[in-house]
Amino acid sequence: MIALSLAxxxxxxxxxxxxxxxxxxxxxxxxxxxxxxxxxxxxxVAFVGERVDGxxxxxxxxxxxAAAVLASRPVGVPAxxxxxxxxxxxxxxxxxxxxxxxxxxxxxxxxxxxSTKDLIAQVLRSKAPTVFTPGSLNNEIGLPLTALxxxxxxxxxxxxxxxxxIGHIRYLTELTPPRIGLVLNVGTAHIGxxxxxxxxxxxxxxxxxxLPEDGAAILNADDPLVRAMASRTKARVILFGESDExxxxxxxxxxxxxxxxxxxxxxxxxxxxxxxxxxxEHHVSNALAAAAVAxxxxxxADEIARALSEAxxxxxxxxxVTERPDGVTVVNDAYNANPESxxxxxxxxxxxxxxxRTWAVLGQMAELGDEALAEHDAVGRxxxxxxxxxxxxxxxxxxxxLQLGAYNEGSWGEESVHVSDAQAAVDLLRSELRPGDVVxxxxxxxxxxxxxxxxxxxxxxxxxxxAR
Numbered sequence: 001m002i003a004l005s006l007a008x009x010x011x012x013x014x015x016x017x018x019x020x021x022x023x024x025x026x027x028x029x030x031x032x033x034x035x036x037x038x039x040x041x042x043x044x045v046a047f048v049g050e051r052v053d054g055x056x057x058x059x060x061x062x063x064x065x066a067a068a069v070l071a072s073r074p075v076g077v078p079a080x081x082x083x084x085x086x087x088x089x090x091x092x093x094x095x096x097x098x099x100x101x102x103x104x105x106x107x108x109x110x111x112x113x114x115s116t117k118d119l120i121a122q123v124l125r126s127k128a129p130t131v132f133t134p135g136s137l138n139n140e141i142g143l144p145l146t147a148l149x150x151x152x153x154x155x156x157x158x159x160x161x162x163x164x165x166i167g168h169i170r171y172l173t174e175l176t177p178p179r180i181g182l183v184l185n186v187g188t189a190h191i192g193x194x195x196x197x198x199x200x201x202x203x204x205x206x207x208x209x210x211l212p213e214d215g216a217a218i219l220n221a222d223d224p225l226v227r228a229m230a231s232r233t234k235a236r237v238i239l240f241g242e243s244d245e246x247x248x249x250x251x252x253x254x255x256x257x258x259x260x261x262x263x264x265x266x267x268x269x270x271x272x273x274x275x276x277x278x279x280x281e282h283h284v285s286n287a288l289a290a291a292a293v294a295x296x297x298x299x300x301a302d303e304i305a306r307a308l309s310e311a312x313x314x315x316x317x318x319x320x321v322t323e324r325p326d327g328v329t330v331v332n333d334a335y336n337a338n339p340e341s342x343x344x345x346x347x348x349x350x351x352x353x354x355x356x357r358t359w360a361v362l363g364q365m366a367e368l369g370d371e372a373l374a375e376h377d378a379v380g381r382x383x384x385x386x387x388x389x390x391x392x393x394x395x396x397x398x399x400x401x402l403q404l405g406a407y408n409e410g411s412w413g414e415e416s417v418h419v420s421d422a423q424a425a426v427d428l429l430r431s432e433l434r435p436g437d438v439v440x441x442x443x444x445x446x447x448x449x450x451x452x453x454x455x456x457x458x459x460x461x462x463x464x465x466x467a468r
Contacts, residue, residue, distance in 0.1 A: 001148045012095045013088035015080040027067045031148040040065035090175040093144030102154045108161045109184025111340040117160045118314040119290035123307040128155035138162035163203045173210035181207040182218040186225040187340040201225040211235035218292045221246040240292040248292040259352035267295045272305035280348030327435035332453035333442040339375045350386040353438040357389045363443025364398035380405025391416040394425045426455045
């Protein structure tokens, strides 16, 4: 964070200082909510959670070098006490962003946010110092913490914004007002909470509504619900996609033998070829979104293409491809899942597994509401249509719907199986995998199927995987 005195922070957040011998002492380290991340000069934010109360760690973080605690009650050590810690954290983030003068890029969408954010960050940091959301910390706590990690040298601040309801993104844009806003897509992730895709579009569009007149709204030309958001912004609109009308588009899209996308990138400033290190054709759209942001910020087509071709995955358990010594390839995409990302992962598996035996180890897609049965059934059917060698559906009722879809599509029990939990899946795979097989592991985060991938990567160990 940029250096601020405790007195200045207290004024910004409307707090009272307690047990602070020197109000001019500066916070020079990171702002953190995890006591294990405290460094000399840190500001520790004491949240009260369901299981842990951050105030209980106040003495320990001061001993570890923190300058003070941002708290909701006096804690007997240097503290700035406020009525609401979350509100105070947001106010501090807004103050720091205004002081920085960095270009703020915000993005949202139903699928691909984190992968696209990682691509944007890698492209932009080839040009200038860039700070970006770690992992998918895209909510009302993670977003301000990311903004506060920027320093005086930061030129670009890339923030992922998530939403679980109307007004969520509007709130986030008030904390960190973007100049560039990117909307990737409107899908069915969290549709059970929103009530329909139109409501999801309404929520995602809050991002472009927040943009200033001299800003840029970057919209997916291939998604009608996103493209329609052009009418909701005062900012200049830039379209990306494979449509002929897109300002930044991909031509001659193809996959390498290993399943990595290759295409010609066309921007208003020129054309250049891209071959990505990531896996799956769905990354083409993510790359175009990143390219549109980079073009808006003055990068040439050649600079963008070079950076995209060098970019890798920065966030764990998202299409992580690892080949074991025995030739089995494990694709760990278990961080999260929704119908759109599940279909993209299956298509990537099919491309990667040409001439090899493929396995799709899939679990529940959460928060689909009334669409859950139809969406799980459709994913099971798609696995059969893509000639996946075997679908292993893991878990309870929703997983059984995956297997039923595959069965009804024509697997007749030979190409699909339903198992109770992660350990059963591991046992099955260990008994049947052969050198050269490709295994995809994917489900919603709550299922924890990364345990299957990690067990397989242990390569022959006999230890069990704890199952839910």
